[in-house]
Amino acid sequence: MQYFFLLISLILMGFMIKRSLAHLGKLHSYEAEIASGAVAAEAMLVADAPMEIQEAIKAVNRTAASMRNHFGLRIDSLMNTLVQHKNALDEVSIVCEVSASGRITYVNERFVKSSQHSRAELLELKIDEVWTGMSSASEPWRWVPENEVWNGEVRLSGRTGKDAWHRRTIIPILDDMGGVEKYICIDIDITVRKEFEVAILDNSRRQNLIALFGQQALTEENVSALGELAALTAAQGLTLSKAALLVVDRVSHGVILNPEVGLNHVEVRSGYHNDFLNGTASSTGCAINSDTPDNRYTLLPGETVEACGIRSGLEIEISCRDVFKGVLGVYASTDYSFTREEVSYLQTLANLLAAALERYDAKKKLIYLAENDSLTHLPNRWFLSNYLREIISRKTSVPDAVSVIFIDLDRFKAVNDTLGHSVGDQLLIQAGRRLKDCIDENSVVARLGGDEFSIVVTHHVYSESLIKALANHVVEALGKPFNLGGQDVFVSASVGIANYPFDGRDTGVILKNADTAMYHAKKSGRNNYKFYNATMNESLVRRLQTETLLRGALDRDEFILHFQPKVSLTDGRISGLEALLRWNHPEQGMVSPAEFIPILEDTGLIIPVGEWVIRNVCETIKSWEENNVRQVPIAINLSVRQLQVKGLAETIKHIVEGYGINPALLEFELTESMLMIDPESAVNILRDIKSYGISLSVDDFGTGYSSLAYLKRFPLDALKIDRAFIKDITSNHEDAAITRAVIVLAHELGLKVIAEGVETVDQLALLVTYGCDQMQGYLFSKPVIIEECASMIKSSRSLKLLDIPA
Known part of the structure; x- marks a missing residue:
């Protein structure tokens, strides 16, 4: 019996131990759940569990509850931060979610605004249907390496036709199998930065063009070539295919088409005036010539505007010291809106061209003053000497003969001293005009200084009768009365003639001999002409000796x-x-x-x-x-x-x-x-x-x-x-x-x-x-x-x- 109770006690003890071990096993399993992150799990109290087990379960549940409270607060904080980051991202970024096949599954508000589509439209489109003309990055999932994030710049052309530049980040989202489930595309609009970079490059290129043009403008002596260069530089600097230049009172004017491939001239409108619309397109965005091909404000003829398909243009006045010189214009085949920088570039070219034209005019004036008499506006002695030297020394087309006629106005000093220098000047001016009326296209008349003039006649076949007739014409013309200040004044002319090569083969000798012949005409009673002969030099020497x-x-x-x-x-x-x-x-x-x-x-x-x-x-x-x-x-x-x-x-x-x-x-x-x-x-x-x-x-x-x-x-x-x-x-x-x-x-x-x-x-x-x-x-x-x-x-x-x- 004792053994029976002992056996029953052992059995009961085993049962009790077994149940306790079972409760401990469940508690261990619950602990494992909490350890794995299942903080929401809770152990069940068992009424028949030993007090120690129940206390242990309660302790575990209290620990789990504490962990739940701690992690919940942390998750809420993290979620709040994540929402804030998302909102910030939406403010500055263009975000979309794209399936592996390229169909849009999500877009943020900036994406909607940037695309010019509605949200509903976008969710029906593939991303390459939103922007046309995208670079290869428009479908990055085709070539982005798996499990890697891609960064790059893409140029997009949207619904408005205006290009935009985006800085893009593509994040592949993988499924449980490691394959690409979708892509997150995050874009930053960098169009302004890109335009600024382009503007810097354009400005640098234009500055180089301006510097090059400025150097050439300082050395170029041909105004026509300089004008072509100005128009070409204008077109190149603005990347337009057409430019035109009109310089008033010059032959240098024409339209340059397609300057990249060469010069193709079209005549510009004549009689251009100052009332052109300077830079209208830059301020209004409207084309100067849009729909008005015969607009009187442009320097281009209407037929040229129409034939060339010109839709807009910018024309800048060329002026020197407030004197209108012409117009420099550029033209586009679209309704092009010229920027302030482009207007400034064209203005700089116009200013350089104006300075070059002023320099050319100044040089031309200096040359004119050096070669012409300021009173009669006839060529002067310096020009005549150079002209005579050139035609005598010319290797080809040398004339058979050149006649040099020296003319001295008899009694001019009397008029000048008696009536005054102003009357004397008028006499010289009228005498110069009469001499010009005496000559033809083969002759040049010049004022040598004082009351002396000269005529140079080139002969392909020397004709003494022609020279005699001309000399008689000169004497007769200058012998007629001059009306000066309402009164008739009479002078006459002493004329001397020397001929190349008969009277000398050197310019200086010919001029000296013509002068000698003129003195002999004066000595012979004036109002006549004399041909040079060798004996005259002896007479001239004697005259000089006599004067001494x-x-x-x-x-x-x-x-x-x-x-x-x-x-x-x-x-x-x-x-x-x-x-x-x-x-x-x-x-x-x-x-x-x-x-x-x-x-x-x-x-x-x-x-x-x-x-x-x-x-x-x-x-x-x-x-x-x-x-x-x-x-x-x-x-x-x-x-x-x-x-x-x-x-x-x-x-x-x-x-x-x-x-x-x-x-x-x-x-x-x-x-x-x-x-x-x-x-x-x-x-x-x-x-x-x-x-x-x-x-x-x-x-x-x-x-x-x-x-x-x-x-x-x-x-x-x-x-x-x-x-x-x-x-x-x-x-x-x-x-x-x-x-x-x-x-x-x-x-x-x-x-x-x-x-x-x-x-x-x-x-x-x-x-x-x-x-x-x-x-x-x-x-x-x-x-x-x-x-x-x-x-x-x-x-x-x-x-x-x-x-x-x-």
């Missing part, structure tokens, strides 16, 4: 006066004398007046020498008065240069009063040409001289520029008929008629008439018949020294008029 000797002749007392009597045709007695200047050189003897008097005139030495003559004549009159020699008027020739001297009348009065002689015994002779240089001034001077009681006469009447309208205004006392008419008066009916008419005219004006150069009795007889008052010539006496004149007067030598045949 003349400059000291007055101081060396080498001048003397000879006197030729004037005879009255009423009683045959000596009625006056003419004082004639002579030069007695100690070595050369008596020098011909024709050789030295023109030199005195040209050099101005005639002024002091002329004053010496006046004083010497006054001294002679005074001497005769003191020696009781019968007093007769003595005539003195006045020169052009003397007539131009300010205060001439006062000087004469002072000399006459100084010697205390009767002014009626003094007479001045002037030539017609002298009086006609400045008739108004001459009238005033002569009236002043006349007011002192001095007589006045016109010498060589009929050989100059006779003007009866002025002649009647001059306070004259007598006319002298030139020896040219007297010489053939007995054999030439015209000379006789002219002489008779002059005598009648003079008497009608109250003037006496003196005939010069009377050498025969027959000449004298006709003059007496015509009623001439006085004669002068070798028939009675040649010019003699003063002592002989005094002797003739004292001996009462006279002309026997009674012996003249009827």
Whole structure:
């Protein structure tokens, strides 16, 4: 029995142990669940479990509850953080979820706005249907390595057609098997940054283009080439295919199409004006020419706009110092909106071009000033010398001959000094115009300086008759009166001609020889032309030597006066004398007046020498008065240069009063040409001289520029008929008629008439018949020294008029 109870006790104990172990096993399993993260698990209390087990279960449940509370708070915090990150991501990122096949399964709000689609539309599309023209990254799941995140930049073109740049991150989401279940695409819009980067690159490229254009603009001498370069640079800098340039008053204008492949010119609109719409497209986005191909504000013709498909453009004014020079324009085939930077670029090009045009104009002006006379605007001596040198030294197309014609305006200095420089300038201007009218396209006329001009004529076949005709034309043209300030002024021309290669093969020699020939024409009486010949150089050397000797002749007392009597045709007695200047050189003897008097005139030495003559004549009159020699008027020739001297009348009065002689015994002779240089001034001077009681006469009447309208205004006392008419008066009916008419005219004006150069009795007889008052010539006496004149007067030598045949 004892063993039975023991056995029953062991059985019961085993059962109890077994149940306790079972409760412990469940508790262990529950603990394992909690350890694995199942914090929501809870152990069940068993009523029949030992107290210790129940306490253990309660302790485990309390621990699990504490863990649940702790992890719940942590999860809530993490979830809250995650939501905040998502919201922040949605603010700055464009997010979408794409299936492995590329269909969109989720998009955030920024994706919707960026795509310009509705959310419903997007969930029906594949991602490559949202943006067209995407790069290969638009389907990254095709090539992104498995289990790797992809980062890159993609360019997209959306519904509006405007390109956008995104910085994209693609995250593959894997399934339980490790395959790609979907992709998360997170984009950041970097369009502004990309445009800024492009702008920096464009700006750098444009700056390089501007720098290159600026360098070329400084050296390019061809304006047309510079204009083409400006238009090409404008098109290249703005990546447009069309550009145009119009430069006012220049040939450099045209449209450049497709500059990348070369220049293709189309004529621009002529008569362009300033009212163009400068930069309209940049501020409004509207095309300047849109739908108005004949818009008057563009420099392009309407047909060009239409043919080229131009839809918009930008035109910038080119101006130098507020002077409009032209327009530089660029054009697009779309409604292109020009940015401020593009406008600035085109403006910079226009400014550089304006500066280049200004430099070109300045250089052109400098060249013009260097090559042309500023008064007449004819080529100058420097240009003429270079031009002549070029055509002579040309290796090909050398002309057979070149004629150089030198032209000097006779008596120009008298006009300039008497009427003033402004009148002289007008005379030169008019003379230049007349010379231009004389030449053809094979000739060039230039002003050499002062009153000298030149004409260069090129011959393919030399023609002396042509040059003679031209020389005659020049002399005739310059011999006609010049109307200056309402009055007629007369000059003439002395013309010299030298020919290449006959008169020299060097430019300097040809010019010198033409100049030599011109001096010989002047020496030969002026108002004519001379061809160069070798003997002229000898004459020129002699002239220079004579000029040198003349400059000291007055101081060396080498001048003397000879006197030729004037005879009255009423009683045959000596009625006056003419004082004639002579030069007695100690070595050369008596020098011909024709050789030295023109030199005195040209050099101005005639002024002091002329004053010496006046004083010497006054001294002679005074001497005769003191020696009781019968007093007769003595005539003195006045020169052009003397007539131009300010205060001439006062000087004469002072000399006459100084010697205390009767002014009626003094007479001045002037030539017609002298009086006609400045008739108004001459009238005033002569009236002043006349007011002192001095007589006045016109010498060589009929050989100059006779003007009866002025002649009647001059306070004259007598006319002298030139020896040219007297010489053939007995054999030439015209000379006789002219002489008779002059005598009648003079008497009608109250003037006496003196005939010069009377050498025969027959000449004298006709003059007496015509009623001439006085004669002068070798028939009675040649010019003699003063002592002989005094002797003739004292001996009462006279002309026997009674012996003249009827």
